[in-house]
Amino acid sequence: MLISAVALLAADTPEGKVGLGALGQYLRRTDPGLSPKTYGHGSLSEMVSTYPDLLMVHENGGHWVSVRAKPEVPRTQ
Secondary structure (H helix, E strand, C coil): CHHHHHHHHHCCCCCCEEEHHHHHHHHHHHCCCCCHHHHCCCCHHHHHHCCCCEEEEEEHHHCEEEEEECCCCCCCC
16 A cells, blocks of 8 residues: 555656655545554654665755655666
């Protein structure tokens, strides 16, 4: 669900990323019972950091955090 939410929200941005706060708001609207603590995490940022397909980017000296899908690495044949 988290990866799908990032993909959905980031698709509407030219940079392909979504703010962590906006992601949290979307998740709460979509599933009010969803909590990172349910999954053993203290915060949404901690939860996001456990997903290998997501990348957290610190903006403006680390004060703003955005999330994006990690770029796919081209496979060599």
